[in-house]
Amino acid sequence: MNDLRGFLAALRAAGEVHEIRRTVDPVRELGAVLSACERADKAAFFHAVRGHGVPVVGGLLSSPRRIALALGCPVAEIGARMGAATESPVPYALHNGPAPCQEVVIDSPDLSHWPIPTHSPLDAGAFITAGVVISRDPASPRHNLSYNRMQIYGADRTGISMNIWRHIKGFFDRIEPSGQNLPFCVAIGPDPVVMMAAAFRYDGDEYDIAGSLRGAPVPVVKARTCDIMVPATAEIILEGEVLAGVRQMEGPMAEFTGHYSGADPKHVARITCITHRAAPIWQTMNGGGYEHQSVGNMITREPLLARFVRHITPRMKAVHLPPYAAGFTAIISLSKPEPGEARNVALAALAAHVNFKTIIVVNDDVDIHDPADVMWALGTRVRWHEGVIPIPGTHGNELDPSSDAHGVVAKVIIDATLPAERLERFVKVVYPPVDLAQYLRGDS
Ligand SMILES: Cc1cc2nc3c(=O)[nH]c(=O)nc-3n(C[C@H](O)[C@H](O)[C@H](O)COP(=O)(O)O)c2cc1C
Ligand SMILES: [Mn+2]
Structure with a gap:
């Protein structure tokens, strides 16, 4: 298993996926159904999203059982696996041959062609939520993986939410004063270990963590428009740049606390290129849902908690x-x-x-x-x-x-x-x- 499809097949075999065949609207209906599936302890595969030919998957990592399936270990070992992930780095490796994530190349992207949901009742609009943002430290070759929700503003224009203490924010702060944009990519539907690695705070190349979790290097390929390595087996890659000197109102959006964020001026990005697999699958996460919690709060912090308790x-x-x-x-x-x-x-x-x-x-x-x-x-x-x-x-x-x-x-x-x-x-x-x-x- 080294991609979303392999993981999905394993989840289906284990009876972990609700197949939603009825057509759902991406505006506030898909999110409601996804929430019901998550609370019923299932992932959701939306075969038909109104106005779009691309299916949507969600809730893949919202339970310890599904996380364990992604790691190939028992639930009781998740903590130990996560705790070890930063101690035995496995660097990425170049993918051999044509990369699946670049089977189709779109040079003039239009985000309205993608089934990007407006998830919860009071979300300000459509958000990319499950995309793994890949950026690079301008001062070193290391890659950073993170989640930064992206509100859709136009065909090639999005918000990008970067809290003050995030690595990507530090990268951008170093170059913005000289008017430079920060290149970044977003992997939609990567290998689940890449999704887990994106939750960690780590000072090295964060592909090392994904490789360590998988026990094998993450295969990568160079993005088309910038010098960033992207996961070769992802479903979809967005390439773009955070724009220097630009801010736009962003939010409200369902936060991890289960309450809404406010609306604030945030950074803005331009999408310059989209590449994808033939017959791609869009992946999403509900703000404040169990997957947001499990990935954002549980997997990296349970090992920390265990370490402090075991100490005494x-x-x-x-x-x-x-x-x-x-x-x-x-x-x-x-x-x-x-x-x-x-x-x-x-x-x-x-x-x-x-x-x-x-x-x-x-x-x-x-x-x-x-x-x-x-x-x-x-x-x-x-x-x-x-x-x-x-x-x-x-x-x-x-x-x-x-x-x-x-x-x-x-x-x-x-x-x-x-x-x-x-x-x-x-x-x-x-x-x-x-x-x-x-x-x-x-x-x-
Ligand atoms: C689903 C999800 C959504 C998140 N959304 C944001 C966000 O919009 N902005 C942000 O700054 N952090 C967000 N986070 C938290 C960061 O992505 C996460 O802490 C990550 O480890 C940050 O990477 P860094 O420590 O390398 O800077 C989110 C986390 C998850 C799991
Ligand atoms: Mn980091």
Whole structure:
């Protein structure tokens, strides 16, 4: 598997894809159906998008199970694989022969020909959301991979959202004062490991991370109009440049917190060339959806969280940053914690990332990947008068609606562990698992 198509075939074989055959409108209908599929724990393949001949896929990486399928490992190993990805770089390699992503070349691009959705009810318009933006440091040969949502303004004109601390923003800031544009490319529908690598913050060439996750170099080809290597097996490549001295109002758009961003003046790009496979597939992500959360918050930060927890206890069973909590809530399970240890663990977890805000610690009989089990532990095991420790006045994420204007929030530790003697007295009721399908068929 080294491309979206191979991944899609594996997902289909595993029953992970809802095939949407009814025609959907790209304006606010596709996003609603994609959201329903994600919440039903499925990816979505839209065979027919009104006004377009190109199918759209979404939700490919919105669950740990699908991420594990992309990596070819069990769910329990995702964290270890992600943690190792930056420690064993595998550089890219030139693709042999004609690159699939350049089978068709369009020299005068028109973005209105592509099924780019207006995803959520209050999004300001159509956005490219799942494209991996590839840029290059003007001062070194390294490639940077990132997600930067792009609002569609015209046939060849888009916004490009680059937050202040992003690498690509640093590249552009160095050259914009001299009036230079920053060349970049966008890979739509690349190998899923390229999508995962784009979520990392790493100071080397970020193709190294994708190669490490795959265990083989990412095959690349030179873009047609600039000196940037693009993933040879991607579905579609946009080539363009961030324009010096130009800003335009961008947003609102559904943010990862599940709330809308404001509208602000942002950078603007011109698309100069589009190349694609024959019969290409467009890929998209819903703003604030589970895939946005899983890729943006979970895969790179769970290893970090695990490292901080393991630093102070050998009794960590598992850690999780659930996609339904914006990456702000960390859940940690411990096997037979020492008295008081759950709180030490929570303090360490709070130090692992500025976004971590609610830390829930449970015993290892709780499945931290099952929200119902976690709610059960909160409902039955917390001594609220002493198990909850709020910590006011701490630095958090300024997109958190509960923060003040400076991004200051209150954090909280919730100790939902039972001490050993209580666990022995109160044994969790667990019914043995059954294969329900057998019983429904009436097999004897
Ligand atoms: C789906 C998704 C959308 C994102 N959209 C944006 C965006 O519009 N602007 C931005 O600055 N960062 C956005 N991010 C975050 C960055 O892409 C991400 O932090 C990436 O690691 C940044 O790369 P860098 O650390 O190499 O600068 C998004 C992340 C995801 C997963
Ligand atoms: Mn980077």
